[in-house]
Amino acid sequence: xxxxxxxxxxxxxxxxxxxxxxxxxxxxxxxxxxxxxxxxxxxxxxxxxxxxxxxxxxxxxxxxxxxxxxxxxxxxxxxxxxxxxxxxxxxxxxxxxxxxxxxxxxxxxxxxxxxxxxxxxxxxxxxxxxxxxxxxxxxxxxxxxxxxxxxxxxxxxxxxxxxxxxxxxxxxxxxxxxxxxxxxxxxxxxxxxxxxxxxxxxx
Amino acid sequence: xxxxxxxxxxxxxxxxxxxxxxxxxxxxxxxxxxxxxxxxxxxxxxxxxxxxxxxxxxxxxxxxxxxxxxxxxxxxxxxxxxxxxxxxxxxxxxxxxxxxxxxxxxxxxxxxxxxxxxxxxxxxxxxxxxxxxxxxxxxxxxxxxxxxxxxxxxxxxxxxxxxxxxxxxxxxxxxxxxxxxxxxxxxxxxxxxxxxxxxxxxxxxxxxxxxxxxxxxxxxxxxx
Numbered sequence: 001x002x003x004x005x006x007x008x009x010x011x012x013x014x015x016x017x018x019x020x021x022x023x024x025x026x027x028x029x030x031x032x033x034x035x036x037x038x039x040x041x042x043x044x045x046x047x048x049x050x051x052x053x054x055x056x057x058x059x060x061x062x063x064x065x066x067x068x069x070x071x072x073x074x075x076x077x078x079x080x081x082x083x084x085x086x087x088x089x090x091x092x093x094x095x096x097x098x099x100x101x102x103x104x105x106x107x108x109x110x111x112x113x114x115x116x117x118x119x120x121x122x123x124x125x126x127x128x129x130x131x132x133x134x135x136x137x138x139x140x141x142x143x144x145x146x147x148x149x150x151x152x153x154x155x156x157x158x159x160x161x162x163x164x165x166x167x168x169x170x171x172x173x174x175x176x177x178x179x180x181x182x183x184x185x186x187x188x189x190x191x192x193x194x195x196x197x198x199x200x201x202x203x
Numbered sequence: 204x205x206x207x208x209x210x211x212x213x214x215x216x217x218x219x220x221x222x223x224x225x226x227x228x229x230x231x232x233x234x235x236x237x238x239x240x241x242x243x244x245x246x247x248x249x250x251x252x253x254x255x256x257x258x259x260x261x262x263x264x265x266x267x268x269x270x271x272x273x274x275x276x277x278x279x280x281x282x283x284x285x286x287x288x289x290x291x292x293x294x295x296x297x298x299x300x301x302x303x304x305x306x307x308x309x310x311x312x313x314x315x316x317x318x319x320x321x322x323x324x325x326x327x328x329x330x331x332x333x334x335x336x337x338x339x340x341x342x343x344x345x346x347x348x349x350x351x352x353x354x355x356x357x358x359x360x361x362x363x364x365x366x367x368x369x370x371x372x373x374x375x376x377x378x379x380x381x382x383x384x385x386x387x388x389x390x391x392x393x394x395x396x397x398x399x400x401x402x403x404x405x406x407x408x409x410x411x412x413x414x415x416x417x418x419x420x421x422x423x424x425x426x427x
Contacts, residue, residue, distance in 0.1 A: 051284055052427050075288055081281025087220035088213075096213045100206055100289050 001063060001073055001145045002026040003048065003177060008057030010040070010047050017043045020057070023192055023201045025177050027145070030168065030189070033181040035196030041181035042079070044196065045148045048179065049077040061146075071145035071176050076101065079150045082135045086124035090115050090134050093123065098141035109137045113163070128155040136164060147171060149180040161186050206291055210299045218307035224269040228308045229315065231268055235261040236319040250324035255384030257323050258333060259340075262312065262380075263373050266344040269308045270369070271362040273300055273352035274422065287426070294419030297349050301415065305345035313337055326388070332396060333384055339400060340380040343407040346414040347372045353421040379403045 003025045010018040017040040025031050033041050046052045048059065063073045084093065095105045110116045113133040118126065126134065132155050139147060147168070153161045165186055168178050180187070192203050218225055239257050240250055277283045286296055316337065317330055325333065351369035355361035383399035386392075 046284075049284070049288060051287060077284060077288065079281055079284060081279070081284070083277075083280050083282040083285050085217050085280070085282075087217060087222055092213075092216070096209060097285070099209050100291070101285075 001061065001071075001175075001177060003146060003179075004058070004060040004062070005048065006058040006060065008047065008059060009055050010043055010052065011055045012043065012052070018047065018196075019199060021194065021196075021199065021201070022057075023194060025179060025192060027175045027177060028172050029177055029191040030172055030187060031177075031179040031192040031194060032185065032187065032190040033179065033194045033196060034183065034185075035181075036183075039196040041196060042150055044194075045077060045079070045150050045179065045181055048146075049075055049148055051077070071143055071174070072102075074101075074142075074144040075146035075148055076139055076142040076144040077148040077150070078135050078139050078152055080154075082131050084123045084126075084131050084134060087122050089120050089122055090126070090137070091119035093134060094137055094141055097138045098143075101138075102141045102143035106141070109141045112140065112167075113137045114160070129157060129160065132156055133160060136160075136167065140167065145176045147176060147178045147180075149178065149182075151182055152180060153182060153184065153186050206289075207295060207299055210291065210296070211303055214300060214303035215306060218303055223307060224272060225307045225311055228265050228269050229311050232261055232265045232312050233315060233319060235264065237322050240323050247324045251326055252388070254320070254323040254325040255333065255381040255388070258316070258320075258325070258337075258384075259377050259381040262309075262337065262341060263344065263370075263377060265312070266308065266341075266348055266373075267366050267369070269304065270345075270348040270352050270365055273304055273349055274356050275352070275361060278356055283422075283426070292419060293422040294415050297353065297418035297422065298415035301346045301349040301418070304349070305342050309337070309341040309345065312341075329384060329387060332387055336380050336383050336400065336403065339407060340376050340403045341407075343376045343403075343410040344373060346407075346410040347376075349418045350414055350421065353418040353425065356422065356425050375406055376403065379406065 005021060005023050007020050007022050008018060009020055033044055035041050043052065047054060090110060094109055098105045110119050113136050115130060115133055115137065152164055156164065172178055192201060194201050217223065236257065243250060313334055316334060320330060348369055351365040354368060355364045358364060379399045379402050383396050386395045386399060
């Protein structure tokens with residue numbers, strides 16, 4: 001799968017948030033979006049996710065040629081609002097989202113993010129970091145090839161950040177794409193760096 | 204079909220959780236039918252005369268209470284963002300959410316109506332008819348209400364605007380819902396009742412088919 005963003009601009013209530021950005025990500029690549037607060041990191045991710053419209057430019061997705069790909073064409077956005085309902089337990093939550101978006105439920109996902117001992121309690125008792133871990137579990141379970149991660153390390157501890165790094169690397173090794181916004185670089189290697197302060201894309 | 208089923212199950216689970224609005228609906232409906240006769244006075248002939256109207260007005264007010272959060276909560280916590288990139292369209296989501304709103308907010312009311320009808324002096328031989336009119340009429344409230352909920356999705360004053368937009372559209376349901384029972388009290392002919400029930404069935408059926416499309420379209424264009 002290839003994602004192309006061609007001279008995309010986005011205006012929110014008359015104010016230009018994203019100005020003429022172009023980049024391309026193909027299977028196995030990681031893109032890192034950096035920039036100060038309000039530079040449009042979240043807007044760019046939401047724009048790629050199709051949640052806010054482009055004012056000009058183009059957004060193109062080419063489906064993968066590889067028929068045996070492990071992931072289905074599509075995207076998953078892990079944003080600030082985690083869409084976690086208070087009265088649903090992590091197990092029910094992951095069962096629901098993995099059957100809606102992915103290929104069905106596997107117990108390993110919760111084990112992987114370290115929530116397997118909490119899977120039966122209502123989500124309102126989870127801490128913010130644990131909720132973020134649940135978000136990561138959904139991300140894995142969704143089985144989509146394009147991952148859009150908005151400040152994924154926020155409220156995660158060191159172990160979980162390391163785990164997330166491994167998960168992202170594993171995902172891209174198996175042909176997935178990750179576009180990550182973060183103000184700290186927790187990754188070892190990135191293929192494309194998008195700096196929204198200087199509007200500069202470097203590889 | 205599979206996706207619709209799991210979405211409905213999840214929606215029902217959230218609505219029937221302790222925090223869900225169904226308790227509020229039950230409480231509001233009960234309270235309004237308990238205090239209305241206190242305000243009107245103990246004259247049983249007046250009360251049983253207007254009891255169908257009381258029940259239906261209470262039903263409509265109750266529906267407004269829970270329609271506020273139909274889509275708004277999902278917008279706020281990011282659930283709609285995830286739905287947008289899911290295999291389900293907003294049309295299907297509106298349909299399922301309206302359906303689950305009806306099941307969780309109106310079906311419980313059906314169960315306590317027999318008890319509450321004692322307070323408003325509804326003739327007990329009419330209970331089965333009032334239950335039938337609630338069963339047939341209330342789906343239209345959920346489905347028409349979903350349009351108001353979708354229209355006011357991103358507005359701050361959404362809980363004030365929904366009643367303003369939706370009230371006029373509830374009037375046909377109100378007229379035929381309470382009218383059917385009243386006509387039974389006044390004329391005593393079942394035939395008149397069933398004729399009005401047919402119209403009520405028509406309103407509900409029509410809103411069931413049309414409203415999810417409108418709500419889904421509004422959600423799509425309202426989304427940014």
